[in-house]
Amino acid sequence: THKKRYLLKGVCEKTYKKKKLLHSNIILAANNLNIPLLLAKTRRNELFMKKLFVPGDTFRRYFYFGTLGIAVFFSFQSVFSSSGELQDIPDKEVIKKYQKILLQDPSNVNAHFNLGILYYKNSRFDEAIREFNKVIEIDPKDAEAYYNLGNIYNRKSQYDNAIQSYRKALAIRPRDAVVFHNMGNAYTNKGMIGDAITSYQMAIDIDPNLAESHKNMAYIYKQKGETSKAISSFEKAATFDPGDTALLFDLASAYEANGAQDNAILTYEKLLKADPSHKETKNRLAMLYNNKGVSCALEGKKDDAIAAYKEALQNKKDFSEVYNNLGAVYVDKGMIDDAIAMYKNALKISPNFGEVYNNLGVAYTKKKAYDDAVAAFKKALSLNKNHAGAHFNLGVIYSEKGMAEEAITEYNEVLKLTPEDFSALYNRGVLYLKNGRLDNASADMKKIIERNPRLAAAHYKLGDVYQKQGHIDDAIAEYKEALEISPDMKDALQSLENAYRIKERQEKKLMDARNAPQ
Secondary structure: OOOOOOOOOOOOEEEOOOOOOOOOOOOOOOOOOOOOOOEEEOOOEOOOOOOOOOOOOOOOEEEEEEEEOOOOEEEEEEEEOOOOOEEOOOHHHHHHHHHHHHHHOOOOHHHHHHHHHHHHHOOOHHHHHHHHHHHHHHOOOOHHHHHHHHHHHHHOOOHHHHHHHHHHHHHHOOOOHHHHHHHHHHHHHHOOHHHHHHHHHHHHHHOOOOHHHHHHHHHHHHHHOOHHHHHHHHHHHHHHOOOOHHHHHHHHHHHHHOOOHHHHHHHHHHHHHHOOOOHHHHHHHHHHHHHHHHHHHHOOOHHHHHHHHHHHHHHOOOOHHHHHHHHHHHHHOOOHHHHHHHHHHHHHHOOOOHHHHHHHHHHHHHOOOHHHHHHHHHHHHHHOOOOHHHHHHHHHHHHHOOOHHHHHHHHHHHHHHOOOOHHHHHHHHHHHHHOOOHHHHHHHHHHHHHHOOOOHHHHHHHHHHHHHHOOHHHHHHHHHHHHHHOOOOHHHHHHHHHHHHHHHHHHHHHHHHHHOOO
């Protein structure tokens, strides 16, 4: 009897969780985007029929091959007449024919075998087990019967019985890669991961081209967090099964998890060539190019960042975060009108995207379109009253417009939300100084210096406060401290020279007073 086996493609189950994307913020430092990892599992099992010579004027051969997966069971059946013409016969009728044959010939091993296949195919598992046990009773060396028993037990979640059956099949035929593969599936289902890996590796040692074993090993390594090993197995599987888009997707995901963004991009693009309409791949490419753009922007590679963001938009045209990030780069390049256009595109897609309103306000500020800027910042605050950046930026605008009290109010809001914001503390201190509130100005500058003694600007402004208060020696000490930290600070140098002149005049005046006739 000629027995033939086939491996057909199974089904991968995927779960996808989208995490928050990066929102570029001109005021605050950007953060890296963590890409979620796509998870997938595949299980490949199969059952095969033996040919059966049916008594009568013609004989028919009944073959079955397919795969048993966790999610889906694929099969097809065909009956060949003696003339080779393909005919479809309902399973129920074929079962009756085999039962009739067995009434006449109870020891017909092929009839028991094929009847077992049909029972299995129709989910009559216990009857299928009975028939394969009959085959083994008649022919204890029938490796196929043990193999098919193992597959049925796998389907019934009786993994110990499945493993025992596979072992008996291997005792008869020790170099059967497919049996090792399916035994690996049983071990995986039992949670015996080490034994599963050993079984898959045995399958690969026998048949290095067995893509399914490489894949399943990859998924196991992926779940264990051994990303480099997972990638190696995925790459080998892809070599033998380059058209498997699910495999390419998972390989690209593994590259992402390992930080190999360029390899991930190349793999996703390869997948898109095979399936141009694969939406999830386009989404992932868009996120990868967005992240690449962020990385380039943080490294100061503005043109590369722009190119990456545009690639992202080619894959996902309604990606508001990318329009926001692209606008931020245009602002950095001084292309303010282009930046405003990008921010408006983002708001068409996501009208309640508060961060974009903040960044739009920054762009208007750079154009000195202060009324538009104020409107944008206020819109950002209407969406999130605790947006420290928008409060800060409003403070800057109000300062530019000479509205000191309004600016101070905004900086106060910033400091309520982020007490360690030195920029808001410094700006408020400068406004206090300009408006003669010297004690408040002194308190702000001292607080900054206490937390960051190396901030030259704070020493310089504290020197100005002391000078206005008439504490010239203290002013000189602060100006010197500022210049020690930042020797090129011209304003501090000029203020120091002026302080020395004031001190000189004061000393001369004091000397003259002492020498005056009584």
